[in-house]
Amino acid sequence: MADADLAFSPRARFALYGAVRAKAPLVQNITNFVAMTFSANVLLAAGASPAMVHAEEEAEDFSAIASALVVNIGTLSPPWIGAMKRAAALYRARGKPWVLDPVGAGATRLRRETSQSLLDLKPAIVRANAGEILALAGTLGGAKGVDSLAGSRSAVAAAQSLSRQTGAVIAVTGEVDYVTDGARLAAIHGGHAMMARSTATGCALSALTGAFAAVAKPFEAAVAALSVYAAAGAIAASHIRGPGHLPASLIDALDVLDEPQLAAHSRVEIE
Amino acid sequence: MADADLAFSPRARFALYGAVRAKAPLVQNITNFVAMTFSANVLLAAGASPAMVHAEEEAEDFSAIASALVVNIGTLSPPWIGAMKRAAALYRARGKPWVLDPVGAGATRLRRETSQSLLDLKPAIVRANAGEILALAGTLGGAKGVDSLAGSRSAVAAAQSLSRQTGAVIAVTGEVDYVTDGARLAAIHGGHAMMARSTATGCALSALTGAFAAVAKPFEAAVAALSVYAAAGAIAASHIRGPGHLPASLIDALDVLDEPQLAAHSRVEIE
Amino acid sequence: MADADLAFSPRARFALYGAVRAKAPLVQNITNFVAMTFSANVLLAAGASPAMVHAEEEAEDFSAIASALVVNIGTLSPPWIGAMKRAAALYRARGKPWVLDPVGAGATRLRRETSQSLLDLKPAIVRANAGEILALAGTLGGAKGVDSLAGSRSAVAAAQSLSRQTGAVIAVTGEVDYVTDGARLAAIHGGHAMMARSTATGCALSALTGAFAAVAKPFEAAVAALSVYAAAGAIAASHIRGPGHLPASLIDALDVLDEPQLAAHSRVEIE
Numbered sequence: 116m117a118d119a120d121l122a123f124s125p126r127a128r129f130a131l132y133g134a135v136r137a138k139a140p141l142v143q144n145i146t147n148f149v150a151m152t153f154s155a156n157v158l159l160a161a162g163a164s165p166a167m168v169h170a171e172e173e174a175e176d177f178s179a180i181a182s183a184l185v186v187n188i189g190t191l192s193p194p195w196i197g198a199m200k201r202a203a204a205l206y207r208a209r210g211k212p213w214v215l216d217p218v219g220a221g222a223t224r225l226r227r228e229t230s231q232s233l234l235d236l237k238p239a240i241v242r243a244n245a246g247e248i249l250a251l252a253g254t255l256g257g258a259k260g261v262d263s264l265a266g267s268r269s270a271v272a273a274a275q276s277l278s279r280q281t282g283a284v285i286a287v288t289g290e291v292d293y294v295t296d297g298a299r300l301a302a303i304h305g306g307h308a309m310m311a312r313s314t315a316t317g318c319a320l321s322a323l324t325g326a327f328a329a330v331a332k333p334f335e336a337a338v339a340a341l342s343v344y345a346a347a348g349a350i351a352a353s354h355i356r357g358p359g360h361l362p363a364s365l366i367d368a369l370d371v372l373d374e375p376q377l378a379a380h381s382r383v384e385i386e
Numbered sequence: 387m388a389d390a391d392l393a394f395s396p397r398a399r400f401a402l403y404g405a406v407r408a409k410a411p412l413v414q415n416i417t418n419f420v421a422m423t424f425s426a427n428v429l430l431a432a433g434a435s436p437a438m439v440h441a442e443e444e445a446e447d448f449s450a451i452a453s454a455l456v457v458n459i460g461t462l463s464p465p466w467i468g469a470m471k472r473a474a475a476l477y478r479a480r481g482k483p484w485v486l487d488p489v490g491a492g493a494t495r496l497r498r499e500t501s502q503s504l505l506d507l508k509p510a511i512v513r514a515n516a517g518e519i520l521a522l523a524g525t526l527g528g529a530k531g532v533d534s535l536a537g538s539r540s541a542v543a544a545a546q547s548l549s550r551q552t553g554a555v556i557a558v559t560g561e562v563d564y565v566t567d568g569a570r571l572a573a574i575h576g577g578h579a580m581m582a583r584s585t586a587t588g589c590a591l592s593a594l595t596g597a598f599a600a601v602a603k604p605f606e607a608a609v610a611a612l613s614v615y616a617a618a619g620a621i622a623a624s625h626i627r628g629p630g631h632l633p634a635s636l637i638d639a640l641d642v643l644d645e646p647q648l649a650a651h652s653r654v655e656i657e
Numbered sequence: 658m659a660d661a662d663l664a665f666s667p668r669a670r671f672a673l674y675g676a677v678r679a680k681a682p683l684v685q686n687i688t689n690f691v692a693m694t695f696s697a698n699v700l701l702a703a704g705a706s707p708a709m710v711h712a713e714e715e716a717e718d719f720s721a722i723a724s725a726l727v728v729n730i731g732t733l734s735p736p737w738i739g740a741m742k743r744a745a746a747l748y749r750a751r752g753k754p755w756v757l758d759p760v761g762a763g764a765t766r767l768r769r770e771t772s773q774s775l776l777d778l779k780p781a782i783v784r785a786n787a788g789e790i791l792a793l794a795g796t797l798g799g800a801k802g803v804d805s806l807a808g809s810r811s812a813v814a815a816a817q818s819l820s821r822q823t824g825a826v827i828a829v830t831g832e833v834d835y836v837t838d839g840a841r842l843a844a845i846h847g848g849h850a851m852m853a854r855s856t857a858t859g860c861a862l863s864a865l866t867g868a869f870a871a872v873a874k875p876f877e878a879a880v881a882a883l884s885v886y887a888a889a890g891a892i893a894a895s896h897i898r899g900p901g902h903l904p905a906s907l908i909d910a911l912d913v914l915d916e917p918q919l920a921a922h923s924r925v926e927i928e
Contacts, residue, residue: 149438156901357431358430423694462710
């Protein structure tokens with residue numbers, strides 16, 4: 116087993132989850148209305164401390180006390196864009212990580228322009244689906260509203276290119292998740308198809324990624340967050356009949372996830 | 387069995403649900419904060435593709451790619467009204483259907499005026515409770531906040547009159563649901579009293595009606611959507627002890643609903 | 658048993674819950690995006706009629722028809738502050754009770770200033786955690802984002818002082834809940850640690866407190882609301898494995914709560 120693989124072993128990834136639980140980082144979220152409640156509950160289940168704080172007037176005070184920021188443009192409107200940019204700039208200036216979730220990046224001009232402005236503010240990590248990554252990279256994406264018609268594999272080259280252009284770690288989620296820092300590429304296996312049938316599952320993963328970014332470097336944080344979520348999602352789906360119970364079951368799975376479960380229900384390959 | 391009845395047989399209604407699942411229409415929702423998450427999950431469970439997109443700046447771009455619009459005034463405020471009107475006008479101009487849910491229409495002047503302005507923009511379908519329909523029709527309604535004190539039957543004449551005035555199909559929901567296009571009147575039996583004890587159940591039905599409006603004519607769409615929801619609600623309620631689990635159970639029921647279940651748990655009469 | 662104790666016996670407290678169920682008070686909520694859906698469902702489960710209505714333009718009309726108001730500053734932004742103040746002033750002027758939930762009061766200047774302005778508008782009841790009460794009382798609080806690091810007992814003196822200054826009944830929730838009107842102090846035992854691991858649990862309790870304030874005097878209302886919630890929370894937690902199912906289980910427990918359950922799962926001491 117190569118050193119690179121050891122760094123992403125179940126033990127190493129679970130150690131980062133242990134760090135989230137031990138440090139309980141305060142994570143500020145400027146996120147969409149659909150995802151707020153579930154994102155807060157995912158962060159609480161992981162042992163982090165969520166704060167849904169979106170006023171531009173609070174960005175300065177809050178960036179001083181929080182450890183990481185998550186910006187999600189799902190229910191975008193102009194009054195929120197100023198706060199997103201101000202907060203992102205403040206976290207960047209303070210050397211604190213922030214995560215961008217560019218929901219529906221290719222669907223409208225407002226989303227394209229906002230995503231680009233936010234990318235210029237140097238997120239540590241971008242978490243998105245294939246269609247959104249293809250749109251950000253300027254490639255013709257297969258977007259349908261906020262869902263992606265393209266498989267995650269099809270966006271790997273665009274993700275690598277986008278990572279090299281922006282300096283951000285790019286996480287593309289789908290049936291298999293991919294994380295790249297431009298040089299390295301990790302493939303994360305796990306999860307369950309039911310996760311795509313419950314709203315805000317990806318948004319809440321972005322929130323969780325923010326908690327990991329508060330305790331580890333971006334590439335390691337993203338790989339660990341995605342594999343923890345993939346394992347919890349697979350366990351959650353195994354306990355239920357349909358997508359209606361997925362959010363509650365996923366929270367319960369995150370709450371008690373241990374290292375053997377992480378090892379059994381997720382797999383990371385470094386390419 | 388008359389032709390009119392055949393057109394609303396379980397087979398015919400279920401065929402429209404099959405069309406929603408097969409075509410997965412993209413449905414834009416400008417809806418209230420309480421209902422957003424549940425509405426998105428109801429649309430996903432039905433096989434549609436939900437988008438919660440409310441910025442006036444996105445209305446033009448989004449109306450070009452989506453198949454239907456749902457406007458719900460539940461948590462109304464002036465900054466949203468412009469977007470509601472702009473989006474409604476655009477869908478109308480493009481010949482795409484839009485559904486109005488005039489939450490609390492009679493409770494305040496802002497709601498009365500906004501509902502009237504939106505009615506002028508020609509929704510294909512209005513989905514509301516009896517108190518709201520009575521308020522829209524200018525009749526003295528029994529409104530208490532956003533809930534209705536009046537039974538749905540008491541609003542049938544007002545619904546027929548409103549339908550003739552506006553050209554919209556009117557769906558009045560309650561213990562029995564009624565749908566009218568001014569000439570025809572359908573009564574939909576099914577559902578469960580527990581549905582009124584869980585918030586946003588009616589709002590999410592309006593969202594579902596939008597998905598059906600994307601694949602069928604308004605009267606047929608409304609009857610099919612309401613009967614599918616009534617069947618799923620009855621099934622959902624039979625699996626649980628209390629209203630806390632209704633949303634998750636309703637989503638699961640929608641997810642797997644088949645034609646025999648629709649036939650067993652809903653009934654449509656054409657008057 | 659002293660008279661004071663009799664006034665807070667399970668029978669007396671349950672009688673107030675019976676009054677909520679019988680009168681079904683219409684409760685206006687200007688609350689945060691995270692808590693809206695759960696708060697509405699908690700009010701419905703208690704038999705009250707929730708309305709999430711936040712437009713300043715509706716404050717006059719709505720304060721005329723509703724019985725109580727709940728203001729929660731969780732996802733604060735300047736456009737909402739005007740509506741909060743206007744609504745609070747109107748309820749006060751009409752002699753109707755309103756409840757303040759000063760989420761994260763100590764975390765930012767915007768929250769400190771807004772909380773103080775709202776306190777000046779004479780809430781009947783303030784429901785908060787220890788860190789928020791310490792911040793409102795001008796004491797150095799142990800706030801971490803919106804969660805409190807301080808135990809509820811540590812804020813009792815500050816709560817008593819704040820009550821005397823403002824005339825409001827102060828409810829400090831935590832492992833043990835305390836309610837004071839400056840003279841009396843009630844300690845409410847019950848609940849479950851899992852309640853702190855599900856978002857908006859405290860916010861929804863503030864909403865429920867608004868329903869009780871519509872049917873009883875502030876001190877009695879707060880004690881009854883907190884003990885009903887504590888009992889329902891303990892029952893809810895006993896039925897589930899993890900925090901993911903807490904909201905649904907708590908709603909079901911509130912829905913069917915009876916006097917023996919209230920007596921068995923909550924305890925009130927008057928000091």
